[in-house]
Amino acid sequence: MRASKAPRPKKCRVCLELFVPMKPLQVACGISCALIHAKAKQAKARVALEKVERRELRAARQRLKRLREYMQEAQAAFNKFIRLRDRNDPCICCGSYGADEDWLTGGKWDAGHFLSRGSHPELRFDEDNCHKQLKSCNGGSSKYAQKGRTVAEGYRARLIEKIGLERVEAxxxxHQARRYSIEELKAIKAQYQGRAREMEKAIAIE
Ligand SMILES: [Zn+2]
Ligand SMILES: [Zn+2]
Known part of the structure; x- marks a missing residue:
């Protein structure tokens, strides 16, 4: 009979030689094999972690892409509502109705923001901040801009006439910074689609 305490030889996981373990969980024969084994374990863990990180990154990108799509749809619905609301108004910045040659791809009119969506995302769906504007004016190449007045200055002056200084100053x-969730964007889109439909009905009766 073998002495019951004597550990049985094991195969080293690194060099595959037999060795007699000193500790029950020992898997490598000596220090150098143990180091190699530890490094390999670390590398495996790192690869697993990188895989998780890549998956999370992909999911985050996907969420952002969806958010952008919903943002575009909500903005399109809002902008359409603005163009309908202002259908009888001239261009907000220059007071012109433009000319036939102003018809560009997608029409002659934009819903132009007073304070830009980029600099003031919290006002991108603010009805005071958005008005019917000639595409050429919104694009910054207005031929109707009044002398000595930039498009932005014209917009501000005419906006004060339209909604009053107090609301322009507001x-x-x-403002509070603002982020939009997909749920909020869906609600905004539905709200403005509904209001645009109402308005189109009313126009048909006019
Ligand atoms: Zn070994
Ligand atoms: Zn204009």
Whole structure:
């Protein structure tokens, strides 16, 4: 009979030689094999972690892409509503109705933001901040801009006439930062689609 305490030889996981373990969980024969084994384990863990990180990154990108799509749809619905609301108005910045040659791809009119969506995302769906505007004016190449006045200055002056200084200053004042969830964007889209439909019905009766 073997002495019951004597450990049985094991095969080293690294060099595959037999060795007699000193500790029950020992898997490598000596220090150098143990180091190699530890490094290999680390590398395996790193690969697993990288895989998780890549998956999370992909999911985050996907979420962002969906958010952008919903943002575009909500903005399109809002902008359509603005163009309908202002259907009888001239261009907000220059007071012109433009000319036939102003018809560009997608029409002659934009819904132009007073404070840009980029600099003021919290005002991108604010009805005071968005008005019917000639595409050429919104694109910054207005041929109707009044002398000595930039498009932005014209917009501000005519906006004050339209909604009053107080509301213009409220737009220009400080605001809470704002992020939109997909749920909110869906609700905004539905709201403005509904209001645009109502308006189209009313116009048909006019
Ligand atoms: Zn070994
Ligand atoms: Zn204009």
């Amino acid at each position: 737009l220009e004042g400080p």
